[in-house]
Amino acid sequence: MAKIQSFAKSKLKVNELLAFCQAVYNQILTANADMTKFQPQLDKFKEAIADFDASSMKISKSLWTDAMKSTNKVRNQIRSSAFSLIRGYNAEPDGDNKRAAVFLMPMVDRYVGIYNHSFDDQTGYYYNLIETSRSDEFKTYVEQLKLDALFTKLQTANNECAHCSSNRSVESGKRNMPLRTSVSRKNLIVAYDNLVFRLNSLAEANGDSDFIILFSWWNEEIDKFRVTFSNRYGKGKGGKTAGGDMSKHDPKTGLPYERPGIL
Structure with a gap:
């Protein structure tokens, strides 16, 4: 048989x-x-x-590490571009753009050091920055300098960072849970x-x-x-x-x- x-x-x-x-x-x-x-x-x-x-x-490196580095670089570049534009307008001698930039400089000074924080802390700070740019205090000046589209791109990049971090946490959990x-x-x-x-x-x-x-x-x-x-x-x-x-x-x-x- x-x-x-x-x-x-x-x-x-x-x-x-x-x-x-x-x-x-x-x-x-x-x-x-x-x-x-x-x-x-x-x-x-x-x-x-x-x-x-x-x-x-046995995974020596998270599969999401490279994605997190890439998306973090993108959001930092977008923030840097927005802040550079504001500083540029602030350096002008006068005009409406100069006036708008002056009112936006407190926001720039508040969030200028975001990149010094941990990845997940940066996500939180970027969320606050984006919300601040849309607040009644700053929204008019952001729109005047045509920076609203740039802050929308920043929101997209920040959401991608949050997604990558979440997936890494799930992956880490699966790696730590096995028998x-x-x-x-x-x-x-x-x-x-x-x-x-x-x-x-x-x-x-x-x-x-x-x-x-x-x-x-x-x-x-x-x-x-x-x-x-x-x-x-x-x-x-x-x-x-x-x-x-x-x-x-x-x-x-x-x-x-x-x-x-x-x-």
Whole structure:
């Protein structure tokens, strides 16, 4: 009867176990088998793979770090441009633009050192700056110098910064929450063994016809690991390869005189 052979999964390295289990899951999805009969075990296996993947993933740098640097640079450049224009008008000898700039200089002086603060603090200060530019105290002068569009661009850039920071926090949470690798590895092996037991039981009770191709591929992969173990740990440490013996169809499996319909 075709069945999935057992092997020492404890000998697998982290990347080997993860890649093998992911390959098994994907192979099952393409198999010609009624998955409803082992869906609970398959779901647990999928969940265990995800947990093991998360716990073994070591990221030295946040994926959002570069995006945060880029967006922060943009908002600082926009602020600098707006403040430079105000200072330029303030340097004029007279005129309406000079007058508007004079009234805007207190706002410039208040927020000139924003870039010295932390990323998230800058987001808060920029929000206050944008709101200040739209207040009754300064709005008329901002519009007179045609800076309202520039402050709208600043708001867009600041929102992007807030978005990047939020995503980094979510990412950081996911990186800190995973189980320890030793725990998630144990859970994955248990889920794997439960799935194998269920599939072997189904093949024995209902016939192995639907599982021949899947089991054949599965056993070939395990045989490869047996060879790897023997090369890595010493001759015979991987155990005896099945050589296809455990992937042969047994026409007697699943017949009425065996155990009809129990699974």
